[in-house]
Amino acid sequence: MHVLSVGLNHSSAPLEIRERAAVTAETLPDALKDLTKHHAVSEAAILSTCNRTEVYCHLETPQTNVISDWLCEYHALQKSDISPFLYQFPDQHAVKHAFRVASGMDSMVIGEPQILGQMKTAFATAHRQGTTGKVLNKLFQNTFSVAKRIRSTTAIGHNAVSVAYAAVALSKQIFTDITEKTVLLIGAGETIELVCRHLYNQGIRKIVIANRSMERTGKFVTEFGADPIGLHELPDHLSKADMVFSSTASTLPIVGKGAIESALRERKQKSMFLVDLAVPRDIEPEVGTLKNAYLYTVDDLEQVVSENIESRHQAVDQAEKIVEAKSVEFMLWLDSLQSIPTLRDLRSKTAAIKTQQLDQAQRRLLAGDDPEDVLNTFAHALTQKFMHDPSEWLKQQNNEERFALARTLFGLDGHTSNSASSTESVTQDVFNKTAKESDT
Structure with a gap:
């Protein structure tokens, strides 16, 4: 999963170029729909003001050219017309850029508050059009929260000049x-x-x-x-x-x-x-x-624009620390999404095993089998079923790093085996721990 910001602003492009790349409020809904027709773009939002036009998007794969290509196609521009003026920020750099823009740190007039409202409008439009999802919703929520914190804890908004x-x-x-x-x-x-x-x-x-x-x-x-x-x-x-x-x-x-x-x-x-x-x-x-x-x-x-420049630049230094910390938090959250499908499948598989073994145990109890024997068999079967695939995989490994990863994954600190083989040692420790936890 990746986030990407591509655009141009008052610093990177003259007015004539910004005019040609602008997206008006009237054409914004159609532009969003056109952009998200590209299969590589999972989610998108477009911010277009007098000073900047920027695309924020979520991509499953890192394809940095897809947005610049779309801008050229949508505005009927030659790539040579616009490419020299475009900037691209991938992943954490894109997150930092969004935070800076919303906080007024990237504005012509540092600290001007108008851009935050414009960014909220851009997000609201994209949200209404259904072109944002889990990733961009979280990004913009965090962006507005960071902007609010920066304005309330630094002097960046004091005596701001729009x-x-x-x-x-x-x-x-x-x-x-x-x-x-x-x-x-x-x-x-x-x-x-x-x-x-x-x-x-x-x-x-x-x-x-x-x-x-x-x-x-x-x-x-x-x-x-x-x-x-x-x-x-x-x-x-x-x-x-x-x-x-x-x-x-x-x-x-x-x-x-x-x-x-x-x-x-x-x-x-x-x-x-x-x-x-x-x-x-x-x-x-x-x-x-x-x-x-x-x-x-x-x-x-x-x-x-010259008023309060020094105080605002000092505030920017403070704001950058907030931007850095909060962008790291967002990227950790984004990275965690990669594990969700695997965790979902793991839970589904273990639930299926549990249901199967529980059905067998209930049938035995209804048949009058000894409850203690049924429970022991149930616990042993769960352990065997849960451990079968990890054990088979570990037996095929010959890599100390993977063994160490397995010990960390299964929480084996303090559980040791006398087996000489690393594979057998880890497998036995996993089995012993699982069996012990099943018994309890």
Whole structure:
């Protein structure tokens, strides 16, 4: 049994590549079903955010290429397009990676809490689709538990700065005073909610929220006093916006160069600050070529993330110790699963022997045979039946390590035989111990 994590993130791949490898919320169920059609993949979950796309899977055999091959096939990519940017983590390394990601240790902004919620959503989706099982269920349960422990026992989450916060911090570098600015938010997901909350906390009150579903804008209206509009109304409101923040699940750009050109003309070339937090991008990159249009993407935000870096790095050192210990625990559990089929078969076989001998003993008792004689015969027969296959196997061995293993397996410390042959010695000791325990 093996676990594997394959993906790319903000550190390994530029935005253009991440866009091409992204899996949207709408296509995620189909992607999971398509991935688990591959016979090598027993279980799978896909995490896809603006900063990363990662596949976590359970494989019966260590086939590291199956996921990268699937990514290329699913997204119609050439292997040369994506392979240089992919990372692969097998087994314990995959477990450690999952723990680090959920804890914010692998984020663009160390300690940001948003990724944990995104990971929980990714797992919930996979679980609903039936693409997780015993192994990934345990992995993600442990992942969330480790993330909670790290956040509660280290300073990694103290004063954490999210990507949304970084976007707002960047706006303060463009405008001297943002409190009187008008903000247009496009989308109503978690990222936009975080942006809105940070803006509101900075004193901004002129907020317009644009979304395809008006129902999802309700929270912004009640909590932040935002004015809701539909996406089709964007052209009428762009010219009034000093700042635009966008993060939707659209596969195509929502705001084009022409729309911003028109808005700037209406604003008499008054500056516009635009932040595209979506992957794939919501705002056409060509907008950045326009004079007085300041366009930033998620990759640009890395340059403005600097608060509390030292304290977070110190917390990472503490967190790594937790990650190491808990990943070892998980791998021990995973390794133990290998023994389950053998133990199940052993119990089934011994139960069958017991049933057979018990039936014979009961028939003798009903026939009036002496109970003590019946019990002795029953115990002796059990010992003989239980010992037959191990004894025959040991007689064919000529390996001291296997003899030592047999002594450990049957708990023979303190049980010694005078037989000269190692095979006979171990066999006799096993027989003697089994017989003694049957008598008691």
